[in-house]
Amino acid sequence: MELRWLEDFVVLSETLNFSRAAERRNITQPAFSRRIRALEDWVGAGLVERTTHSVALNPSGQHFLAHARAVCFSLAQAKREASELAKSTHTSLNIAATHALSFTFIPEWLRQQNDVMSLGPLNLVSDSMQACENLMQKGEIDFLIAHAHPDAPSELQTPQFQSRVIGHDQLMAMISxxxxxxxxxxxxxxxxxxxxxESGLGRIIDATCKHTNTDGLAKAGFTSHLAATLLSMTKSGAGVAWLPESLAGRDRDTGxxxxxxxxxxxxxxxIRISRPRQRLSKIAEELWSSLPLS
Known part of the structure; x- marks a missing residue:
């Protein structure tokens, strides 16, 4: 069995499309399909249901996926830890945050942390919730900062990860x-x-508003994973959007x-910060220890 087969399978579970998965893995679709078949042969069971127009994980595939992700994560984390131990220079912090918080919450939060301790070199990645979760599951970042709600569990709510609350916000349906x-x-x-x-805010809205009476709203005619895009379109009079107060509060105050x-x-x-349970670099552990318990 080859590690790349597990990585292929994880990507296929995220895309549920052989063509898109092969493109993300930078190989041809026939070669990608052969590797998935090889993995199934090694497991001794089919993992996906294939039809002309769709792909879905079968029960065996759903069960195997959690183990595949865990193996990929553990190896990536071990590689990263070994690399960091070999470095004599100061290790940088790697933080991913969703777009909405990167514009609003993150700059002030980082300033406050720097007042407590010197964070040193910092690599901040701003992306969708799904992309940030993928980075964390691959062991490529120390921390993920994102909006959270109890009714909309994150993919990181597993024994491999832990999180703390570092702030609060609220979503409101806004119009010009x-x-x-x-x-x-x-x-x-x-x-x-x-x-x-791909949006974490979208997941939260779907989970919390599924029983809300939405009279007065048409069906969604436009979608984006960027809250800033929806904010701009709402201000221009294009429609109604659920917007975080941290992002839209000033525009509401100004009318x-x-x-x-x-x-x-x-x-x-x-607003939660998540991390792997495995030990991180010294500076990352110092930052985690400085945060209030929640």
Whole structure:
């Protein structure tokens, strides 16, 4: 069995598409398919159900996926730890954060941490929740900072990882005053601007608002994993979007945005920092120890 077979299988589980998975692995689709077949032969059971138009993990594949991810993570982490031990220079901190928090929460939070201790060299990656989780599962970052909600579990809520609350935020359905006025006149539903599947905020909205009466909203006509994109489109009058207060609060205070429907719930959010349970570099462990318990 080859490690790359496990890595292939993990990517296939994320894309559920042989062509996209092969592209991400930088090999041809026939070669990728042969490697998945080789893995299945080694396991002694089929792992995926293949049809003309779709791919899905079967029960054996779902069970095997957790172990495949754990092996890939452990080896990547061991490689990284060995590399860091071999370095005589100061190790940099590697932090990933979702886009919305990278614009708002992260700069001030990092300044506060630097007041407590010298963080030294820092590599900050800003991406979607799904991409950040992938980096953590591959052992390529020390910490992930993202919005969280109890009803929308993260892929990192496993024994391999741990997290702490370092802040709070809230989601509100927002609209521009011009569009609100137009809707009152026409009585038409407001266009809905939604988060894509890669977005952690999208997961939270799906989990917490599935029983919410959304009268007055049309079906989603636009999606993005970027809260900043939805903010810009909402301000321009393109529709209604659930926006974090940390990002849209100033625009609400200045009158560029307003609450769409006071009857819609406000969704309370935690801002969490997650890490692997395995020991990190000295500076990463010092940062973790300085954070309040939660």
């Amino acid at each position: 005053p011009s569009l609100a006025s137009q809707i009152k006149t026409t009585k038409h539903p407001a266009p809905y601007l939604a988060y894509s599947q 560029q945005l307003e609450i769409f429907n006071p009857d819609f719930p406000t969704i309370a959010l935690e």
